Amino acid sequence: MLLINVNKKELDEYLEFTNSFIIGLENYSINYYEVSIKEIEEILNKYKNIDLFISINKNIFNKDIKDLETKLISLSKLKIKGILFYDLSILEIVKRLNLNIDLVIHQTHLITNYNICNYYQDKGCKYAYLSTEITKDEIEEIEAKTNIKLMVYFLGHPIISHSKRKLVSNYYLYNEKEDTRDIHIIKEHGKDDKKYYLKETNKGTNILTYDILNGTKAFIELKNKIEYAILDNNLIDDKLFLEILELYKLNLDNKLCDKDLINKMNNLIGTNDGFFYLKTTYKVK
Amino acid sequence: MEKVELLSPAGDLERLKIACIYGADAVYIGGQDYSLRANANNFSISDIKEGCKFAHNLGKRVYLALNIVFHNEDIMGVYNYIKGVVDSGIDAFIVSDLFLVRYIKSNFKVEVHLSTQASVTNYLSVNFLKEEKVDRVVLAREVDRDGIKEIIEKTGMDIEVFIHGAMCTFVSGRCVLSNYFTNRDSNRGGCAQVCRFCFDIDSEDERFSMAVKDLNMASYLKDMIELGIKSFKIEGRMRSPFYLAVVLSSYRRLIDAIYEDNLTDSLLEKELKILSRVSNRENSTHFYFKEANLEDQYYTGRQEISNQDYLGIILEKNDNIYTIRQRNYFKVGDKVEFITPNMDIISLEVTNLYNEKNEPIEVANQADAIIKMKLDIDLPNYSMLRKAYLT
Numbered sequence: 027m028l029l030i031n032v033n034k035k036e037l038d039e040y041l042e043f044t045n046s047f048i049i050g051l052e053n054y055s056i057n058y059y060e061v062s063i064k065e066i067e068e069i070l071n072k073y074k075n076i077d078l079f080i081s082i083n084k085n086i087f088n089k090d091i092k093d094l095e096t097k098l099i100s101l102s103k104l105k106i107k108g109i110l111f112y113d114l115s116i117l118e119i120v121k122r123l124n125l126n127i128d129l130v131i132h133q134t135h136l137i138t139n140y141n142i143c144n145y146y147q148d149k150g151c152k153y154a155y156l157s158t159e160i161t162k163d164e165i166e167e168i169e170a171k172t173n174i175k176l177m178v179y180f181l182g183h184p185i186i187s188h189s190k191r192k193l194v195s196n197y198y199l200y201n202e203k204e205d206t207r208d209i210h211i212i213k214e215h216g217k218d219d220k221k222y223y224l225k226e227t228n229k230g231t232n233i234l235t236y237d238i239l240n241g242t243k244a245f246i247e248l249k250n251k252i253e254y255a256i257l258d259n260n261l262i263d264d265k266l267f268l269e270i271l272e273l274y275k276l277n278l279d280n281k282l283c284d285k286d287l288i289n290k291m292n293n294l295i296g297t298n299d300g301f302f303y304l305k306t307t308y309k310v311k
Numbered sequence: 312m313e314k315v316e317l318l319s320p321a322g323d324l325e326r327l328k329i330a331c332i333y334g335a336d337a338v339y340i341g342g343q344d345y346s347l348r349a350n351a352n353n354f355s356i357s358d359i360k361e362g363c364k365f366a367h368n369l370g371k372r373v374y375l376a377l378n379i380v381f382h383n384e385d386i387m388g389v390y391n392y393i394k395g396v397v398d399s400g401i402d403a404f405i406v407s408d409l410f411l412v413r414y415i416k417s418n419f420k421v422e423v424h425l426s427t428q429a430s431v432t433n434y435l436s437v438n439f440l441k442e443e444k445v446d447r448v449v450l451a452r453e454v455d456r457d458g459i460k461e462i463i464e465k466t467g468m469d470i471e472v473f474i475h476g477a478m479c480t481f482v483s484g485r486c487v488l489s490n491y492f493t494n495r496d497s498n499r500g501g502c503a504q505v506c507r508f509c510f511d512i513d514s515e516d517e518r519f520s521m522a523v524k525d526l527n528m529a530s531y532l533k534d535m536i537e538l539g540i541k542s543f544k545i546e547g548r549m550r551s552p553f554y555l556a557v558v559l560s561s562y563r564r565l566i567d568a569i570y571e572d573n574l575t576d577s578l579l580e581k582e583l584k585i586l587s588r589v590s591n592r593e594n595s596t597h598f599y600f601k602e603a604n605l606e607d608q609y610y611t612g613r614q615e616i617s618n619q620d621y622l623g624i625i626l627e628k629n630d631n632i633y634t635i636r637q638r639n640y641f642k643v644g645d646k647v648e649f650i651t652p653n654m655d656i657i658s659l660e661v662t663n664l665y666n667e668k669n670e671p672i673e674v675a676n677q678a679d680a681i682i683k684m685k686l687d688i689d690l691p692n693y694s695m696l697r698k699a700y701l702t
Contacts, residue, residue, distance in 0.1 A: 188482055
């Protein structure tokens with residue numbers, strides 16, 4: 027099933043493709059479009075039949091805990107589908123307060139093997155959101171060796187690093203210049219090959235890929251083995267994103283063959299398939 | 312009052328020995344697999360055994376980092392590996408993947424410390440880990456003073472924090488820049504320090520750097536001890552023996568002075584000078600007192616300064632002839648200082664030098680060459696020779 031990471035509250039144009047969405051919670055999300063509890067209620071009232079996941083994926087500090095408990099209690103009373111979480115404190119709060127919330131372990135780069143999936147399933151998590159830095163084969167092995175339901179990110183600009191530091195505003199302050207952009211593009215000095223997005227928010231600085239991840243081939247190979255295929259609307263033009271959704275939906279409805287979907291997607295957004303077919307190395311000797 | 316632990320990195324057996332004799336209470340090491348410094352020399356099982364024996368004889372402890380973020384292919388071998396390491400005498404494992412906590416605590420009587428890679432930042436997470444039988448948590452570098460205090464008060468958990476060395480720009484565990492820039496896996500020991508690269512921002516003419524300064528908490532150790540922190544951690548398994556000896560002996564002198572209630576401004580000033588000299592970057596306290604800000608960052612690319620103070624290390628003594636493994640250039644007539652594992656600093660002028668064949672030479676100019684010096688003083692093995700700058 028397609029799960030859209032949305033960048034707005036209005037979901038009407040997506041409903042013909044899926045009814046599953048992720049949105050961030052105000053002050054608690056990194057690299058998600060954030061809304062308040064009240065706005066979540068409004069979304070759920072407006073769209074009665076959607077499955078809405080809420081991402082609470084920032085690092086939680088002591089000063090956040092009291093407010094976070096209140097927010098989690100409020101969320102547990104709403105008909106959300108589940109909470110994507112990074113910080114272990116959320117597992118602890120849900121357990122201690124006995125909240126009725128389905129949990130998705132979403133530790134960005136850290137959910138990389140079947141044992142950790144099994145561990146979090148034992149801790150009560152229903153879903154695992156896998157790292158974008160593992161291969162298709164690794165995902166298949168995880169699926170074979172765990173019963174937790176899997177979410178896999180196939181398309182978008184994945185986040186590749188997060189700092190609590192205000193790296194961009196520090197830079198402009200130091201250089202006594204005015205920062206006039208919402209988002210910047212960086213590349214390694216002297217190298218032209220790869221660009222990255224650099225974005226500062228009130229929670230720090232994020233780096234995202236500049237090229238859109240096109241995991242369509244992996245999607246074809248994995249779609250029957252996972253619970254949710256995540257398509258991320260963040261930084262992608264709305265019209266293009268709707269076109270992408272339409273192609274994926276046609277394929278899921280058996281109206282567009284796998285090969286044609288891959289070809290059309292390659293033509294549309296390029297062939298950056300991330301780490302689905304590329305193993306990383308870690309010893310350089 | 313239990314004394315705070317001074318915890319040193321050690322990239323190989325020689326560094327472990329140096330760390331132990333220069334004032335560390337414990338050392339953390341990496342095996343040849345599963346640690347986040349895949350390109351350090353690291354320890355074989357027999358090295359671990361020898362290192363543990365050496366450290367335990369001096370009343371010191373040894374922790375092994377098993378803190379990669381595991382992929383499926385890493386799992387099968389790790390169970391046998393853990394047994395081998397436990398049999399070698401290790402005192403604790405440092406892990407980040409939580410499935411390992413459960414496995415180790417269910418099967419072995421050995422401590423488990425949770426790595427900073429897991430970025431633990433609050434007391435509820437620490438309580439969760441306590442219930443999982445984690446023995447110690449290395450807090451995320453982003454936790455401030457009040458946060459550390461509250462975590463200790465509300466959990467009673469043994470807490471370890473970094474006090475000195477290089478800092479990550481990004482939250483540990485939340486950065487895979489190396490994967491994307493170099494195809495090296497950041498979370499499996501392949502970090503290429505991409506955050507220290509020089510970047511162009513928005514146009515060719517604008518240089519951008521996200522590199523940050525080093526951490527140095529030497530001036531605030533008393534406050535940190537009073538918070539109840541269990542262990543002070545020095546960063547740097549890739550650092551040189553000389554760096555370790557200098558940094559550890561400085562912190563050893565400061566910590567001992569605090570407990571003996573004789574820390575003076577002049578001692579602190581002297582140690583800060585030593586620490587500043589051995590470091591190759593500027594330093595800051597980063598998140599301890601405030602949100603890290605523009606003072607903690609570099610803006611014009613890499614800022615490392617090459618340090619050539621380290622001249623050599625004493626390997627052995629026969630009568631009054633010392634065998635030294637040389638590091639940097641020096642010559643007869645130079646003023647030098649020996650620093651010793653007894654925390655002494657001995658200044659002298661070089662009056663003689665010999666090569667390995669006992670032939671007189673005027674200059675020592677070959678890194679790693681074996682040279683000899685005739686000295687009428689008594690110096691223990693592993694004493695280090697450096698350029699004179701305190702006298």
